[in-house]
Amino acid sequence: MSSKDHINDFAGGGVSRRTFLKGCALAAAALGLSPDVVPKMVEAAMSPKRPPVVWLHFQECTGCSEALLRAARPDIATLILDLISLDYHETLMAAAGKQAEENLHDAITKNAGKFICVVEGGIPTKDGGIYCKIGGRTAVEILDEVASKAKTVIAIGTCGAFGGVQAAKPNPTGAVGVQDLVKGKPVINIPGCPPNPENFLATVVQILTYGRPPELDELSRPKFAYGRKIHDHCERRPHFDEGRFVERFGDPGHKKGYCLYKVGCKGPVTYSNCSVERFCNIGAWPVGAGHGCIGCTEPHFWDTMMPIYKHLPGIYIPVGGGIREQAEEIGKVAVGGAAAVIAAHAAVGIGKKLFSIKCTSKEKEEEK
Amino acid sequence: MIRREPRLYYRVFVWSGTLRLFHWTLAFSTFILILTGIYIHYPPITTKWAEFKPQYIMATLRYWHFCAGYFFLCALAVRFYLFFAGNQYERPMDFLPINRRNLRSLRHNIRFYLYLTDEHECRMGHTVLAGTIYFILFICGVVMGLTGLYLLYPEAPTIARLGHELFGTPQQARLIHYLLNWFFIFFIMVHLYIAIWNDFKAPDAIISGAFSGSKMMPADLECPVEELKKIPFEK
Ligand code: HEM
Ligand code: SF4
Numbered sequence A: 001m002s003s004k005d006h007i008n009d010f011a012g013g014g015v016s017r018r019t020f021l022k023g024c025a026l027a028a029a030a031l032g033l034s035p036d037v038v039p040k041m042v043e044a045a046m047s048p049k050r051p052p053v054v055w056l057h058f059q060e061c062t063g064c065s066e067a068l069l070r071a072a073r074p075d076i077a078t079l080i081l082d083l084i085s086l087d088y089h090e091t092l093m094a095a096a097g098k099q100a101e102e103n104l105h106d107a108i109t110k111n112a113g114k115f116i117c118v119v120e121g122g123i124p125t126k127d128g129g130i131y132c133k134i135g136g137r138t139a140v141e142i143l144d145e146v147a148s149k150a151k152t153v154i155a156i157g158t159c160g161a162f163g164g165v166q167a168a169k170p171n172p173t174g175a176v177g178v179q180d181l182v183k184g185k186p187v188i189n190i191p192g193c194p195p196n197p198e199n200f201l202a203t204v205v206q207i208l209t210y211g212r213p214p215e216l217d218e219l220s221r222p223k224f225a226y227g228r229k230i231h232d233h234c235e236r237r238p239h240f241d242e243g244r245f246v247e248r249f250g251d252p253g254h255k256k257g258y259c260l261y262k263v264g265c266k267g268p269v270t271y272s273n274c275s276v277e278r279f280c281n282i283g284a285w286p287v288g289a290g291h292g293c294i295g296c297t298e299p300h301f302w303d304t305m306m307p308i309y310k311h312l313p314g315i316y317i318p319v320g321g322g323i324r325e326q327a328e329e330i331g332k333v334a335v336g337g338a339a340a341v342i343a344a345h346a347a348v349g350i351g352k353k354l355f356s357i358k359c360t361s362k363e364k365e366e367e368k
Numbered sequence B: 001m002i003r004r005e006p007r008l009y010y011r012v013f014v015w016s017g018t019l020r021l022f023h024w025t026l027a028f029s030t031f032i033l034i035l036t037g038i039y040i041h042y043p044p045i046t047t048k049w050a051e052f053k054p055q056y057i058m059a060t061l062r063y064w065h066f067c068a069g070y071f072f073l074c075a076l077a078v079r080f081y082l083f084f085a086g087n088q089y090e091r092p093m094d095f096l097p098i099n100r101r102n103l104r105s106l107r108h109n110i111r112f113y114l115y116l117t118d119e120h121e122c123r124m125g126h127t128v129l130a131g132t133i134y135f136i137l138f139i140c141g142v143v144m145g146l147t148g149l150y151l152l153y154p155e156a157p158t159i160a161r162l163g164h165e166l167f168g169t170p171q172q173a174r175l176i177h178y179l180l181n182w183f184f185i186f187f188i189m190v191h192l193y194i195a196i197w198n199d200f201k202a203p204d205a206i207i208s209g210a211f212s213g214s215k216m217m218p219a220d221l222e223c224p225v226e227e228l229k230k231i232p233f234e235k
């Protein structure tokens, strides 16, 4: 079959050639590649051997899958019909029960060493992993079996990447991310809550085109998407530099589009391309809509980025029953404490001096 | 009984010029770092003027913070060098509570500051209590420097790797950077108070010593005069 026929197939499948090429060009742009590679990408994407993908769900809310369903560059139909062969995905597949189990088994044995394993959701490890079981097997066992046969593992969403909300303190189920369990295999993290589907798709296209994962950062996140702080590409940054801040939501500064730093924006410490890539194909993103970034692509953001409307977290002070103090309070304690100690110390010193003067003058009198 | 102050003092030089340079560089840079840092942490409302005339106030103060940060780092590097290459009194062996003599001295210092004794310890270098706290301050300074560099260059490969190993995410580093800021403020308040208090209580004139490098040592029997005589009077 020539590639021309393929394109006709595409058209028949509801995707125009134009849309498809546009999708590839956008993926190339997202990856920071030159337009020259677009033909190569098209070729890779159109090759009849679509890479098999096995998508696992563990402790998750399916938000990442939902986000993927809303992707438009390319859309989900193009993705699963033409780019990849989605052999197993619990929420999208028709099969259920025993048949589903068989599909999974077939997919990983038939394509051993060739398929991409995508993991959505955290994996509970406490008490033998009993807090997440599918078909009688724990998430740890399933991941172990599937990932050991996979070529590449992609952890999608902050749960899959770093444990997510179920790993928030005190982490009752001992939830962890994929990279804590899968060793000796490339694990690519696409964090976010949910992640931008374009980042996932661009990563898949990169693997298709070059056969290897994109360049990754310390946390195994693709650098093309997570290489820069939100803050560095934010449209409100000039207001930050000028010292113009929203004091509270709905105030005149908020209406004028000032920087959201003082209402808790985590853009200065969050790595993601939200401000560039944006969401839902309408150029929208949280900061653009007037709400600070909550830092959802960073590990343990449920613990370190809270409260949402303060830019630094509260800290836990283990006195009495344990209280959570806002970081500002520490300043009051430090300065107030120092002032109190100094005042008391000086008072004792002066008191002693006065007392000893009295005593000595008495002594002198007695001497006379 | 009234304890009479000794009348005869030797003026001895204990703090090298390098150490004094370190001290004042650290002092001024920390002062600027704290002021600009607090602005960065909680910028007060300046929108009225920022709206009419470009000020770049946050950008400028951050720039000052980073410039002062470099002075601060240089000062720390100098102090680190003096730990090994400084004179006898500038080396950690002299002022950390690591031997019996220094432990006894530490106990004495604490009693002195708690008004439990009026007897001032005449000591050539840092007293052990001060030395220990300065050492802790040095460590905190290193942590400040590392978290600061991590916040400033989070994308530089070496710094990013080091920062990740030591502190976790930039947000965690930022919290440490912020909390230690209060330790520095606490330290400065107590340090200034203690320096002034000592000027009242003790004859060694440590405030002027911070400029001149000298300490006044009473030629009194209670003080180790033999040790004094070993020090050549240099100028
Ligand atoms: C005694 C020394 C220092 C003090 C007291 C200090 C204080 C502070 C404070 C209070 C903040 C604001 C934290 C926040 O709320 O986000 C801050 C931020 C920062 N400091 Fe320092 N700092 C010190 C040393 C340094 C050094 C040595 C560097 C590196 C050169 C540095 C670089 C930074 C950076 C990059 C930020 C973040 C600025 C931003 O997020 O816009 N600091 N500092
Ligand atoms: S809104 Fe947030 S990301 Fe944008 S400039 Fe302000 S602090 Fe930075």
Ligand code: SF4
Binding pocket: A192, A193, A230, A270, A271, A272, A274, A285, A286, A287, A292, A293, A294, A295, A296, A297
């Ligand atoms: S702007 Fe921040 S909170 Fe929002 S999706 Fe991006 S990284 Fe997550």
